[in-house]
Amino acid sequence: MARVFMKGCEAMAEAAVRAGCRFFAGYPITPQNEIPEYMSRRLPEVGGHFVQGESEVASVSMVYGAAASGTRSMTSSSSPGISLKSEGVSYCASARVPMVYINVARGGPGVGSIQPAQMDYLQATKASGNGGFRMRVFAPATVQEAADMVYAAFDYADRDRNPVLILSDGVVGTMMEPVELPPMKTEEEVAAIKESKRSWAIVGHKLDYAHRAWIQPGQWSTLLQQKENEAAAALYESWKSDARAEEYLLEDAEIVLTSYGICGRIAKSAVNVLRREGVKAGLIRPLTVYPFPYGAYDRIDYRRVKGILDVEMSIPALFLEDVETAVAGRARISTCLCSGGNIMSRDAVLRAAAKIMEGN
Amino acid sequence: MAEKLVYTRTKTIQEDKVSGFCPGCMHGTVMKLIGEVIDELGIIEKTACVLGIGCCGLQMDYMAYDNITSPHGRACAVATGIKRTNPDTFVFTYQGDGDLASIGLAETMSAANRGENISVIFINNGIYGMTGGQMAPTTLLGMKATTAPKGRDPKEHGYPMHMCEILDKLTAPVYLERTSCNTPQNLMHTKSAIKKAFVNQLEGRGFSMVEIVTTCPTNWGMDALGALDYLEKNMLAEFPLGLIRDRTKEA
Secondary structure (H helix, E strand, C coil): CCEEEEEHHHHHHHHHHHCCCCEEEECCCCCCCHHHHHHHHHHHHCCCEEEECCCHHHHHHHHHHHHHCCCCEEEEECHHHHHHHHHHHHHHHHHCCCEEEEEEEECCCCCCCCCECCCCHHHHHCCCCCCCCCCEEECCCCHHHHHHHHHHHHHHHHHHCCEEEEEEEHHHHHCEEEEECCCCCCHHHHHHHHHHCCCCCCCCCCCCHHHCCEECCCCCCHHHHHHHHHHHHHHHHHCHHHCCEEEECCCCCCEEEECCHHHHHHHHHHHHHHHHCCCCEEEEEECEEECCCHHHHHCCCCCCCCEEEEEECCCCCCCHHHHHHHHCCCCCEEEEECCCCCCCCHHHHHHHHHHHHCCC | CCCCCCCCCCCCECCCCCCCCCCCCCHHHHHHHHHHHHHHHCCHHHEEEEECCCHHHHHHHCECCEEEECCCCCHHHHHHHHHHHCCCCEEEEEEEHHHHHHHCHHHHHHHHHHCCCCEEEEEECCECCCCCCCECCCCCECCCECCECCCECHHHHCCCCCHHHHHCCCCCCCEEEEEECCCHHHHHHHHHHHHHHHHHHHCCCCCEEEEEECCCHHHHCCCHHHHHHHHHHHHHHHCCCEEEEECCCCC
16 A cells, blocks of 8 residues: 555545544644544545534534444543533443544643644543543544554544544644555455444344444443443453553663653654763553553563653643553653743653753 | 224233333323324334333333434434435334433434434323423423422523424434324324324435423322323413424425
């Protein structure tokens, strides 16, 4: 497959189409407008459907309906819009309806800024809606990763019958990079995926109470609700082995930078500079931020390491909470932070790393 | 003389389920009418019902056909997602006044404005039922509600909303009618209105809504017969029955 030069948002949209996504509903918000714009043109070409919803809550409900009737479906938004999606996402999680959604994150809280930020970490990984459900959350750092993660997300969503979130940001969404797009599923494959969901999809069934499709985002019976929650908890537990991280030059590292998404890529470039300067620096960059790759932090040689540097585009530090859990007191953790839509600078990371190496 | 079968219970309602609707409530009546229409049209195998939140959602456990519970107010959006991706599936929403006219106003208006090929059954009893009698957008002036203890005051709460007339300002909707189930005659007419709304969708004509003015004896604080009198004297005065729009032939 030839490499093409594409914007992150458009690559994610095309990857979704190639994965078999045939329904998209969304509402305009910067910096993710290229996703609905692309889908409005692209989906009709492959027999799919695009609806510009009247709001984010309506859009995610349309996706809930389309996905509950068996079609691979997606929505996208940016931070404040993602908050509005939380209603429908929680319904999908409760009713076990597979769907994929993308957050092209921007500054917050509130309307925040339209520039890139990582202020939605806790929302993405801990509470994307009411009711204590969990989702797989992927954090791409390149356009290639973004496309690959969106493509894989549809398989995970279908396998688990659960929502999957792509936590990208305004840099990944709006920058252009070379990307090798994943293969296009054939119409037969897309139809077979839909057909495989027919028994539970709300498309009409023979009159048979026991075997009707019944999409229930809640239970009247408290005992049944507890059972559903227990089954969901077991599902979430089963994901632990799927946690993934990029572990870079970790073996002999005396300083370990840790970061995710676009910030993780900036941190990696800082690691390369440090190595050239003779500093034994390494990197842990989670690719899944839920489930969190705690195990990666066990592979740090804590006898050597002088400190861990948490690098994130969020103030207060949010990713730090998972890093602290993973490090579990085995090393001192410093932070290098920016926020408000300001993009992390490599110089700031290098200065923070120097402080650690100097023992400050 | 040979016996002649004149009535059978619709099979769309599961026989062994016990209704949770209050005595005098018309949800069960409308649910039966919908089931009979589905039977008569022979569309059970392709029917998907989108339920709102509130008492309108109670029937999920009784109906023997496909259904999905939507987030509060979002039924028309959920129906849009199902219908767009499954044009051969028959999709109708079943919503109360709080669901359709308050929290779901945007979804209702927008689906109607897009001319989605769906059918909407709107139950208007002027009050929030399941949550215990709070004021609805359709609560009558002077009518007491738990959140309007002195009665609906237009200076503070505005006036009852007439959804059929509001949607009639849009270009796309095909069929809008307000009916009731307070008399056998009105009940039979409601059934034919439901059938018309359903057939419109089956023939690809677009958005149809039947607003059915009903009672809520429990939250109106009346017995079933008193609620019927109140409906006739007060609800129907505010919400006159009749055809609001019929562009079926043009569609």
